[in-house]
Amino acid sequence: MKFNNKKVILFDLDGTLINSGPDLALAVNHMLQTLNRETFSEEIIDGWVGNGAQMLVQRALSGQREIDENLDADLCSDALDIFLAFYAKNLCVATVPYSNVPATLTCLKEMDYRLAIVTNKPFAFVEPILESLTLSGLFELILGGDSLDKKKPDPLPLLHACEKMNVSVEECVMVGDSKNDILAANTAGMQSVGVTYGYNYGEDIGVHNPTVIIDDFSELLELL
Incomplete structure (x- = not known):
C-alpha cells in the first residue's frame, strides 16, 4: 500500500531509529552493581525497554518485567538517580542507528516530509544522542517521555505533536517498534507503521494492528 496526503512522520527513537540497548544495559547494570x-x-534488559527510565529502573530492581509492588520508594528514587547520572555520561558508547536509518531520514527530508520524534526516553538525552550520531537537525519537533503529563501508549504525545505542527491526525503517520507506539496511534486515530526489529517485549508487532509492517527502515520510502 501507499499512504496518501501525509505531511508529518512521527518516529519513536529507541528500537526504531537507534539501537541503544547496549548502553541502556550498561547503565542498568552499573546501577544494580552500585546497589549490590x-x-x-543485555537481552533480558532489552525486554524491559520502552516505557521510560523510571519503569526500566523499577523492572531492573524487580528482576522481571512485572514490577514488584513492594519495592521501596526511596530505593527506586536512588536507583533512578544512579542510572540517569551514569547514562548521561555514556549515551553513545555503543549506540548506533539501525540499518538504512540515516539515509532514509535524509531522503524523507528531501521529499519535504516534516519529521518529528515522539519517544518515552527522557527529553534531555535525545538531542545529545542525535548529535553524536549526526542525526541532529532532521527533526522539527522532539517530545520526550517527560515532556508532557502522559507518555505513550497514551495518545497525548501524538495529538500534541499534531497540534504543535498544525496538522491533522490524518496527515501524520507514527513509526515505531513497540506496542506503545501502535496503541498510541490507534487510540489517536492515526495510521502507523510497525517495524519488526527493536524492543517489543518479544511480541509480534502485528498483534497490535499497525496499518503496515516493515522489516527494514528503508521500506518507508516505498510507502510514502
Missing part, C-alpha cells in the same frame, strides 16, 4: 544487586544480560 544481581545484574542481567
